[in-house]
Amino acid sequence: xxxxxxxxxxxxxxxxxxxxxxxxxxxxxxxxxxxxxxxxxxxxxxxxxxxxxxxxxxxxxxxxxxxxxxxxxxxxxxxxxxxxxxxxxxxxxxxxxxxxxxxxxxxxxxxxxxxxxxxxxxxxxxxxxxxxxxxxxxxxxxxxxxxxxxxxxxx
Numbered sequence: 001x002x003x004x005x006x007x008x009x010x011x012x013x014x015x016x017x018x019x020x021x022x023x024x025x026x027x028x029x030x031x032x033x034x035x036x037x038x039x040x041x042x043x044x045x046x047x048x049x050x051x052x053x054x055x056x057x058x059x060x061x062x063x064x065x066x067x068x069x070x071x072x073x074x075x076x077x078x079x080x081x082x083x084x085x086x087x088x089x090x091x092x093x094x095x096x097x098x099x100x101x102x103x104x105x106x107x108x109x110x111x112x113x114x115x116x117x118x119x120x121x122x123x124x125x126x127x128x129x130x131x132x133x134x135x136x137x138x139x140x141x142x143x144x145x146x147x148x149x150x151x152x153x154x155x
Contacts, residue, residue: 001057002152003028003092003145004074005138006099008064008107011037015103018135021052026146027153029057031097033064064111071097076118079141080107081131083119090120092145094152103134 005028010016016032023030040060061067068076076097077090101107112119122132122140131137146154 001027001029002094002149002154003142004031004071004095004097005029005142006031006033006067006097007134008033008099008111009035009037009102010134011103012134013038015134017053019138020056020058022135022139022142023057024052024055026142028142029059031059031061031067033061033067037102076115077141078107078111078115078119079121079137080112080119081121081124082106082112083121085120087120087122087141088144090118090145092148094149096145098138098141098145100134100138106131 003026005019005023007016007019007030010032016036016038020030022028061070074095074097075093076099077092078099079087080101099107099111101111120141122137124132132140146152
């Protein structure tokens with residue numbers, strides 16, 4: 001496994017399906033933190049993941065705290081528009097966790113406050129109204145991590 005991609009309470013099944021497909025093709029594990037805004041049985045998730053969904057290394061967590069407790073020895077990066085550090089400034093290692101917030105509201109304040117030193121962002125124009133699509137953001141940051149790892153386990 002290269003990296004761990006974590007979606008905090010995802011809301012849009014198409015994004016989760018697309019991110020799942022990215023995880024399969026990059027040898028990354030996908031972690032979903034409940035509650036989910038959709039059923040994993042929904043056709044939209046499977047359609048966006050196409051035939052890749054059965055190949056996905058997927059772990060579902062009842063809460064953010066349960067994820068952190070289970071992986072307390074691991075390195076975590078938190079992806080948010082409210083960070084001051086850019087994603088390419090992080091020094092990723094194999095097995096690191098990249099945590100992404102909800103499509104509508106991002107990561108909660110308490111998570112950002114607890115992890116100020118490991119907040120990262122993708123640069124965008126100065127706007128308070130919009131941000132990049134979640135699946136695009138995951139791909140951008142994951143591929144930077146994979147680049148830093150030398151694209152291990154990839155052809």
